[in-house]
Amino acid sequence: MAVDKAHLLLVGLPLFLFCSDVFNLFAPPPPKPTAHHHPIPSSQHFQSPPIQQPLDFPAQKTGGFGGGIGLGNTVQIDFCASCSYRGTAQTMKNMLESAFPGLNVVLANYPPPLPKRLLAKVVPVVQFGVIGVVMAGEHIFPRLGFAAPPPWYYSMRANRFGTISSTWLMGNFLQGFLQNSGAFEVSVNGEQVYSKLREKRFPGEIELREAIGKKIVNTRVMDGF
Secondary structure (H helix, E strand, O other), rough: HHHHHHHHHHHHHHHHHHHHHHHHHHHHOOOOOOOOOOOEEEEEEEOOOOOOOOOOOOOOOOOOOOOOOOOEHHHHEEEEEHHOOHHHHHHHHHHHHHOOOOOOEEEEOOOOOOOHHHHHHHHHHHHHHHHHHHHHHHHHHHHOOOOOHHHHHHHHHHHHHHHHHHHHHHHHHHHHOOOOOEEEEEOOOOOEEHHHHOOOOOHHHHHHHHHHHHHHHOOOOOOOO
């Protein structure tokens, strides 16, 4: 008897829910409530807030007749690009432009001496020459005019991978050394005021600012003149 009641409940409950859904589906929708519009008096109309005009602040003058204290002067910083001195040169440039408004600061690479530059161009040729000989094998020597390979070739051939790696790393090291000038030279209007090659150190910011301030000629530029 209890089982029959459970079956009746399991069958009757879904049937009741289904009939309820069907009744709600075909039942007419309830009437919409009518909206009562209350007229807003003219005195209560919202007014847009007044637009605030931006405040005009007087422009800060840099001194002189429309120019900065460094106007008309040029500072050139020649640095060693292969020595990773570019960051230091850029920091010095920003400092000088802030200290002397209108100053023209030029950054340039300081090349090494001519013999080192020539040797730096020879190193890649030797690198690829050694690697090419090791990879080509002993058949390349008769084409180069040698009857038999030299004795050092067989030792290089025996450790081909080590020879190629050592040649590449050593060549890159020599190239970086030959391109290294170690320079950080500062000049004002063509006159040198600091040399790292002579002082063997970088200049301090205060030291460099004072040295350049002594050399700067304050140029006055007048409008229309």
